[in-house]
Amino acid sequence: MNERDLFATLATIDEAVSRRLHERLVDAANAAGLLDVAYRTIETPVGTLLLAATAKGLVRIAYASEDHDLVLERLARDVSPRILRAPARLDGVAREIEEYFARRRSTFDVPLDLQLSHGFRRTVLSHLPEIGYGKTASYAAVAKAAGHPRAVRAVGSACANNPLPVVVPCHRVVRSDGTIGQYVGGVEAKHLLLALESAA
Missing domain, CATH: 1.10.10.10 (Winged helix-like DNA-binding domain superfamily/Winged helix DNA-binding domain)
Incomplete structure (x- = not known):
């Protein structure tokens, strides 16, 4: 194995370990009741969408043009600083949005958290x-x-x-x-x- 292959292998292992550690962190935060806002991104025909949810329901969808990092900062300020990337918690929402863009869904059934609107x-x-x-x-x-x-x-x-x-x-x-x-x-x-x- 040459040096380039070795570094590529180490990078792959490091990425896999990092992903598993993150999953364990999310699981531990969920179990301890320390995760108030979960988020993930999905690719759609209108670009990358940020999805964020609380225990009550979907709280935010943001277009890339809104600056996802800024949106996450505002969620941490306005909803809770206990926010983590937790894609599995938003699988149902992502699936409904994918069905919508595939023309297999005309309404959404996901619970909504409207706390950001008054x-x-x-x-x-x-x-x-x-x-x-x-x-x-x-x-x-x-x-x-x-x-x-x-x-x-x-x-x-x-x-x-x-x-x-x-x-x-x-x-x-x-x-x-x-x-x-x-x-x-x-x-x-x-x-x-x-x-x-x-x-x-």
């Missing part, structure tokens, strides 16, 4: 799943459904600050003139999501 924003988010798969609604229509017909800008703000894009479908909210408007994941991602749903 007041009118939470009210708006609770109405978004009422916009059916493959359908859209205007910001004005959502404002009316939320009981505040003049709060069109507040609906836009709630959608822009949606902590659970894709699963809580703010991408289905468009301008009154039919143009799609802005989106936390970018206009291209919004186009892709709407096209995915309309093609099903």
